[in-house]
Amino acid sequence: MLVFSLFLYAQKPIKALQVGDRVPDAFWTAPRNFMINGKVVQGSMEQFRGQLLIIDFWATFCIPCIKEMPEQKRLSSLFKGEINIVNVTPESAKLVSTFYSSERNPLGSAFTSIVDDKELNGLFLHNKIPHLVWIDKQGIVRNTTDGDALSEENIRATLSGTLSLTPLNYIYPNTVLMMNQNPKGMQSFNLLIKGRIPGISSSMIRSNGPNTGIIIFNHPLRWLYSVLARAEFPSFSDQRFKLDFADTDGFNNPSLKPEDLWTVDFWASSGKSALLKKLTMNYLNENSGYSAAVKVINTPVYKLQYSPSKATRQLKTQGGQPTNLGFHKGSRFINQSITILVNDIQDCSFVKNPVLNDTKITFLVDLELSEVKDVAGLNALLNPYGLSLKADYQELEMLVVSKTDKTN
Numbered sequence: 001m002l003v004f005s006l007f008l009y010a011q012k013p014i015k016a017l018q019v020g021d022r023v024p025d026a027f028w029t030a031p032r033n034f035m036i037n038g039k040v041v042q043g044s045m046e047q048f049r050g051q052l053l054i055i056d057f058w059a060t061f062c063i064p065c066i067k068e069m070p071e072q073k074r075l076s077s078l079f080k081g082e083i084n085i086v087n088v089t090p091e092s093a094k095l096v097s098t099f100y101s102s103e104r105n106p107l108g109s110a111f112t113s114i115v116d117d118k119e120l121n122g123l124f125l126h127n128k129i130p131h132l133v134w135i136d137k138q139g140i141v142r143n144t145t146d147g148d149a150l151s152e153e154n155i156r157a158t159l160s161g162t163l164s165l166t167p168l169n170y171i172y173p174n175t176v177l178m179m180n181q182n183p184k185g186m187q188s189f190n191l192l193i194k195g196r197i198p199g200i201s202s203s204m205i206r207s208n209g210p211n212t213g214i215i216i217f218n219h220p221l222r223w224l225y226s227v228l229a230r231a232e233f234p235s236f237s238d239q240r241f242k243l244d245f246a247d248t249d250g251f252n253n254p255s256l257k258p259e260d261l262w263t264v265d266f267w268a269s270s271g272k273s274a275l276l277k278k279l280t281m282n283y284l285n286e287n288s289g290y291s292a293a294v295k296v297i298n299t300p301v302y303k304l305q306y307s308p309s310k311a312t313r314q315l316k317t318q319g320g321q322p323t324n325l326g327f328h329k330g331s332r333f334i335n336q337s338i339t340i341l342v343n344d345i346q347d348c349s350f351v352k353n354p355v356l357n358d359t360k361i362t363f364l365v366d367l368e369l370s371e372v373k374d375v376a377g378l379n380a381l382l383n384p385y386g387l388s389l390k391a392d393y394q395e396l397e398m399l400v401v402s403k404t405d406k407t408n
Helices: 025-029 063-078 093-100 152-160 221-232 270-287 338-346 375-385
Strands: 032-036 039-043 052-057 083-088 112-115 131-135 141-146 189-194 203-208 211-219 241-243 262-269 288-306 332-336 355-357 365-368 387-407
Touching (some): 032 093, 052 063, 063 152, 141 152, 203 270, 211 221, 221 262, 221 387, 262 270, 338 365, 355 387
Parallel strands (some): 288 355
Antiparallel strands (some): 052 131, 189 262
């Protein structure tokens, strides 16, 4: 499932509601634009007062949001007279109308949504969509959840007052995690959490007055180290990652098990902004139970080599608009540097070792590419140009990760 981060910035101060708050009377009476049968009509939330109301924040670009619509329709019919599910988007009526008329609309004429929303997104702050707000018969916000929390079981639990899902936390931009403002006089702040935090994703650099920070949400520890390693040495790639232990504890976590996802929030003074990623890596080394360091070791590599005498096709560019569409059927690689080709090769999923440029080519090149599934297929494309990818060993900088006993 794709995740869409929305880090919303209010245009003016607004009193955001929290779980446990009662919605103001204006929430029910304010005029809103509803798209019904493909046309915009003005209405209000008054028609939903006195029943369980579930607000679903969505957008036309959000694939998971659209996939959930048929299930929302089914549940609305199943609990008719007890609940209302109302879709809300800040997108324009024109954009939503185009969606309504397209084959992407899974509900046809049954599709409805509030459009051109200028208030609700600020009243119920959230970091990603789909995002659900559960408001009970008394108008009290009972929960905020991911879209996948919408189920018969959870609706029945809400109707009976027993829903116990952990509410989502809104992550305020440029503030420390789980707070709506930075503490006065904050000099530094750091936090490391193991286990998924619901409702947030992605990563970003933040700044606030005299402080600068980096936060990386809900990723495997390997990913956290990968993001930070790019500041440690410029030639870093995933192939330059080496574990000196058997990964039995979820360090790599390729299946994204929630219990083995990590979040780091690290702040320092703005004067140390150039060192932010390095300092954050040091913090992980001290507290995660692992330690990463750049070391020179003898490691298996691939070397891209060039033998002009073996070429049957011209490699040197004939000029033209630079083009690079990667390794796909019918793709072309036009007027590009050999360094970019090396990077493209390294991005192939079957290339497990670092790729080094051993060609000594200084001119720009042209190649016709295609889809490749292994090194043999890659060489079949490269060989007519005098290029070849050779397995070898070399002393090379690698990010070596070890286990430690430094945990807090």
